[in-house]
Amino acid sequence: MQAVVYEGPFNIVVKEKPKPVIIDECDAILKVQLAGICGSDLHMYRGHQETTTGHIMGHEFIGTVEEIGTAVRRFSIGQKVMSIFSPMWKLAATELIGHSMKCWFCEHGYTNRCVNGPSFGSMALDGGQSEYVRVPYAESTLEAIPDEVSDERMIIMCDIFPTGYYGAMKALMKLKLGKETAESIVGDILHTPSALRPSFRQQPLSQVVVVCLGCGPVGVCAVLTAKVLGAGTVYAVDSVEDRLEEARKMGALPLNLKTDDVLATVKSATDGRGADAVVESVGNQSALRLAFDVVRACGAISSIGFHQSELPFSGFEAYSKNIDLNMGRAAVRPVFGEALKVFAENQDKFADFITHRMPLAEAPKAYEIFEKHQARKVILKL
Amino acid sequence: MQAVVYEGPFNIVVKEKPKPVIIDECDAILKVQLAGICGSDLHMYRGHQETTTGHIMGHEFIGTVEEIGTAVRRFSIGQKVMSIFSPMWKLAATELIGHSMKCWFCEHGYTNRCVNGPSFGSMALDGGQSEYVRVPYAESTLEAIPDEVSDERMIIMCDIFPTGYYGAMKALMKLKLGKETAESIVGDILHTPSALRPSFRQQPLSQVVVVCLGCGPVGVCAVLTAKVLGAGTVYAVDSVEDRLEEARKMGALPLNLKTDDVLATVKSATDGRGADAVVESVGNQSALRLAFDVVRACGAISSIGFHQSELPFSGFEAYSKNIDLNMGRAAVRPVFGEALKVFAENQDKFADFITHRMPLAEAPKAYEIFEKHQARKVILKL
Structure with a gap:
């Protein structure tokens, strides 16, 4: 053959x-x-x-x-x-x-x-x-x-879409579950009187700012997922205009690395804090460094890019920013069903x-x- | 004065x-x-x-x-x-x-x-x-x-206990919430038919293996917390015998860095996988490297030690192991109430x-x- x-x-x-x-x-x-x-x-x-x-x-x-x-x-x-x-x-x-x-x-x-x-x-x-x-x-x-998706488009479900979906989902999951109490682990086992539980604001997903670094095929799928899962604002960063246009169609605010000041734009949109979560799908040191710089303290970095070098930030920096970092290949099987559903419902964006x-x-x-x-x-x- | x-x-x-x-x-x-x-x-x-x-x-x-x-x-x-x-x-x-x-x-x-x-x-x-x-x-x-805790013991609540509590809680939270679907973010918003949700085993906390690296005051508090929150097996690692004895009192299986093969012991107890979660409270590169080596793929590292050097693992290693890493100073206020409750109930262990x-x-x-x-x-x- x-x-x-x-x-x-x-x-x-x-x-x-x-x-x-x-x-x-x-x-x-x-x-x-x-x-x-x-x-x-x-x-x-x-x-x-x-x-x-x-x-x-x-x-x-x-x-x-x-x-x-x-x-x-x-x-x-x-x-x-x-x-x-x-x-x-x-x-x-x-x-x-x-x-x-x-x-x-x-x-x-x-x-x-x-x-x-x-x-x-x-x-x-x-x-x-x-x-x-x-x-x-x-x-x-x-x-x-499935009947409702063409063969050609299903190619996107082999890797790209579920990987982007997983990357965005992991990032948002970290935020949503950032509530810093043991309640989520043990429920009421501790029987902590509610008076002992201080009330903090929960950031609604509609106010969450996500930055997707890289607008290749996986990156734009991450953009779409972040929007569908409810993130209020999604910035998409790349240096290729055609890719940025794709990201815009998926619901992102595009930022061109060559002409826009990514850090300043995101900081300015977040009262100087930085993004709540970053999905990095590029897989090189400069992208991961930008992820680190653009995320706010106690924010989430979900890195699905394939990294082969040293990490571009130090232990001191990670400590000082209280970074929550997830790296590695996507687990496709667990998310396949829901990813396919989101993909099928939004497939016209992939025309x-x-x-x-x-x-x-x-x-x-x-x-x-x-x-x-x-x-x-x-x-x-x- | x-x-x-x-x-x-x-x-x-x-x-x-x-x-x-x-x-x-x-x-x-x-x-x-x-x-x-x-x-x-x-x-x-x-x-x-x-x-x-x-x-x-x-x-x-x-x-x-x-x-x-x-x-x-x-x-x-x-x-x-x-x-x-x-x-x-x-x-x-x-x-x-x-x-x-x-x-x-x-x-x-x-x-x-x-x-x-x-x-x-x-x-x-x-x-x-x-x-x-x-x-x-x-x-x-x-x-x-509070009436039930002596002034002297309350010194432990100024930093040590809530910090150890936070470290262990973050580690277990990552595991508990490691369920890789968007359900936890958007609940039923996606209306994914349950047939599309594959059923995976949920690892019960009682089967979870945690390694606490460092048995200083914060480390032993992390041990106690991991046990109270339900972790089945908690190993505690240090090279000072007196500290290991404290960790044992808190419910840990002590491992002496000088005499025990930490990696081999933990791997052997987990069918070769490694620990589900590691709480690192030492704050140096060798401890964080051991955390990386001893944790299983897709496991959680909760690092509350104060790090001032480069990270002792590469982007390639982190990608290849799908690491979920949290670093930085503890958020005490959100956990103070529940941490105090656990501390007060277990204060005899701090005699x-x-x-x-x-x-x-x-x-x-x-x-x-x-x-x-x-x-x-x-x-x-x-």
């Missing part, structure tokens, strides 16, 4: 690879119809990620079920499905077949840290930019395509989201234009 | 200083009866904290109200009171007198980041290791002494907590033995 293979930085090749086969009873083989190129593929493309070469790229894909392992009951041959960007062990099937593989993290909703959950399109697991792909743990990794549709054979060109910000979102059609 | 004055690293002097006077209508002057030396005073004593010299030390003190400003109604002359370690602007009095001073942070419960809340005993505000002390914003900074009682004149000696871990807790008596 034809597949998009990583052969080194800026070196993507379309070549013949063996068609995958079922190797575990929980596997499915998909015949791929659409495969997206994701911003996180660029870390590898640009040579910023330690990896071997020779694997098939891509963790966003939609296709039809070609073959299933004996433990797969949720999907049937010929069914159209999409895949979440990394497989997960938490399976109905594990119970059906008495499988001994159990992942504590998946069982508890931390599917982002599945002990056996490599991303598709990495040296650990071939991806979906190819005619066929093997999907491990198919029952929990695949999802049916122009996919700007380029190219055949698999043109993948090298597709990576090139995406890397140069000449395309907002590229999908490969098979 | 006689006062304990900071004149430089390892240079504490008892000398004559002017008796403080009311300078604002919200002030109170206390005649001090007891003043504690706190672990955080040692940062300055050891020269680890940037500061000028010449100020009066101490942020733990109890005394009687000697004089009050015209806006102070909650307390009356002659009343015995204790002080929280830093003053706060959120005052009943501000409304009474139409004062223009308002602190957004205090109003919203982030009293740890009061815009005008320096700690007592710093270059910004004279402390209470002296015959008299001026207390700004007395209505929110002071508390009456041997204060090991040394010395006259003010012997403050230099008191600092010396406390710094050398020859005393668990020293109070100065006037």
Whole structure:
């Protein structure tokens, strides 16, 4: 079969690879119809990620079920499905077949840290930019395509939207639950007389100021989520005008890094305090430093960008600002249902989201234009 | 009056200083009866904290109200009171007198980041290791002494216990609320059909493993709090045997850094995962690094130690472990009521907590033995 293979930085090749086969009873083989190129593929493309070469790229894909392992009951041959960007062990099937593989993290909703959950399109697991792909743990990794969303748009649900959703949700959750008492842990166990509970103002979500750093595909999904979940004001920061325009459509006030003073604008809108929460989806030190500078004391930073360097603030700074920081890959499975609902209800905002549709054979060109910000979102059609 | 004055690293002097006077209508002057030396005073004593010299030390003190400003109604002359370690602007009095001073942070419960809340005993505000002390914003900074707790033990409520309480509470709150859906933010606003909400196991608090790094006074208070709030297993880590014995009394399993393999023990108790939450009260890089190493992926680090260096883990490490990190000074006011209740109910565990009682004149000696871990807790008596 034809597949998009990583052969080194800026070196993507379309070549013949063996068609995958079922190797575990929980596997499915998909015949791929659409495969997206994701911003996180660029870390590898640009040579910023330690990896071997020779694997098939891509963790966003939609296709039809070609073959299933004996433990797969949720999907049937010929069914159209999409895949979440990394497989997960938490399976109905594990119970059906008495499988001994159990992942504590998946069982508890931390599917982002599945002990056996490599991303598709990495040296650990071939991806979906190819005619066929093997999907491990198919029952929990695949999802049916809902009637109300087109196949093309569902590519956005493979990674981008749930990741942006998770990033914004984590940030707002930290604020909402910032109420500094044990009531939320133990309820009334302590039987603290209410006279002992001082009354502080609860900041309503409608007054909350969120800053989304980065308006790539994930960033604008974070913007939309923050708005839908109720954040009053959402600033979106980038240096690419086209991206800022997308963010504006999602409900953000756009700020261009090249021409606007982000820090001064946000401080001025918050009586000098800074943003209540920041969602950082860029994945470099200057973005995370700006997140730190723009957030108010006791505010929340939700960082979903892929960071590979030192942290750009000191322990003293973090202590002095009482920072509440969350970092890392999104847990997609727990939020998938509600994220899909929000996405489906707002899908008209994504009408122009996919700007380029190219055949698999043109993948090298597709990576090139995406890397140069000449395309907002590229999908490969098979 | 006689006062304990900071004149430089390892240079504490008892000398004559002017008796403080009311300078604002919200002030109170206390005649001090007891003043504690706190672990955080040692940062300055050891020269680890940037500061000028010449100020009066101490942020733990109890005394009687000697004089009050015209806006102070909650307390009356002659009343015995204790002080929280830093003053706060959120005052009943501000409304009474139409004062223009308002602190957004205090109003919203982030009293740890009061815009005008320096700690007592710093270059910004004279402390209470002296015959008299001026207390700004007395209505929110002071508390009456409850009948059921002795004056001496209430010294522990000035900083140590509420800080340990806050640290443990923040850690457990992050776990309890780690449920990765927006339900907690918007409730049923999204009207997500329950079929879309996957069911994950909720880890009951009784199965939660907490590691408290540092068994100084604040650390053992964190241990007690974690146990009272319901954490199933609490490990306490230190290298001083006497401190570990205190932690054991509070309900912890003690681990000696010198003789125990902390990482191996905790991993072995958690099927290799690591602790669900870590409360770090030491305030140096090696402790925070151990916190990072010992916590499980997607776990919580609540750091209340005073950090003055770089963070001892990289952005890549934090991303890869999906760390949820909270740092900084405790917000005492919001938790004071419930912390006092827990403290009062468990005060017999603190029977041997204060090991040394010395006259003010012997403050230099008191600092010396406390710094050398020859005393668990020293109070100065006037």
